[in-house]
Amino acid sequence: MRSALPDTHLEARTLLGERIRDYWLEALACLLIVAVFTLVGGPVGFLMGVVTVAAWVVLGTPYALAIGHVGIVLTFTTGIDPATLIALEVGFVMLLIAPLVRARVRLRAAAISIGVVVSGAGLLWLTLEAAALWLVAVVVVGFLAVVSYAIHRLELVTLGLVADSGLEHDDGSGDGVALNEDGSTTRSEKT
Numbered sequence: 001m002r003s004a005l006p007d008t009h010l011e012a013r014t015l016l017g018e019r020i021r022d023y024w025l026e027a028l029a030c031l032l033i034v035a036v037f038t039l040v041g042g043p044v045g046f047l048m049g050v051v052t053v054a055a056w057v058v059l060g061t062p063y064a065l066a067i068g069h070v071g072i073v074l075t076f077t078t079g080i081d082p083a084t085l086i087a088l089e090v091g092f093v094m095l096l097i098a099p100l101v102r103a104r105v106r107l108r109a110a111a112i113s114i115g116v117v118v119s120g121a122g123l124l125w126l127t128l129e130a131a132a133l134w135l136v137a138v139v140v141v142g143f144l145a146v147v148s149y150a151i152h153r154l155e156l157v158t159l160g161l162v163a164d165s166g167l168e169h170d171d172g173s174g175d176g177v178a179l180n181e182d183g184s185t186t187r188s189e190k191t
Contacts, residue, residue: 025101029094030056033068036087041075048075061095068092093117116147 030053037049048071056064072080072088096117100110120143127139156162 023098025094025098026056029091029098032094033088033091036084036091037071037075040081040084045075048072056095061099064095065092089121120147 033052034046034049037045037052039045041048048068052064052068052071055067068088069092072085076084093114097110097113100113123143124136124140127136131139153162
């Protein structure tokens, strides 16, 4: 089925029914996830790694990430070493950014995506070290809300539903204030 969106549209797709092409980063991520799960978690870890990869193949990336994180909780019930968690998260992030690499998007978009993931992880770590658990939950929800809005706004601009050249603000006086791309503002009289 062909989408009406341009070919650069990044969406979660499953491998079933899709032409398999250039999935080297996903393959590497899957190998890393299964290897780390197996080496540290034993047979249960191997099973969780295979279930995560199967979820990616059948259901797509978002479900693989969710099932993989549930697998971490089920496999490491007594706790997990930070190095193991980082290795697993690197595999999950590779699965997440693979469509960016495959679509050959601009380096800026890939850097922003990676920066957001690293910033979120750093913010979570700093909050965990310095605050109570309820504050960590508030910070995480706030961070996810900001990121979700940014993604929503980007989708609106990408689909052409809103203009990205500036925004109009009406202060009630009848004058429009326009915010230009360079950050300056211009005032125009409405006729």
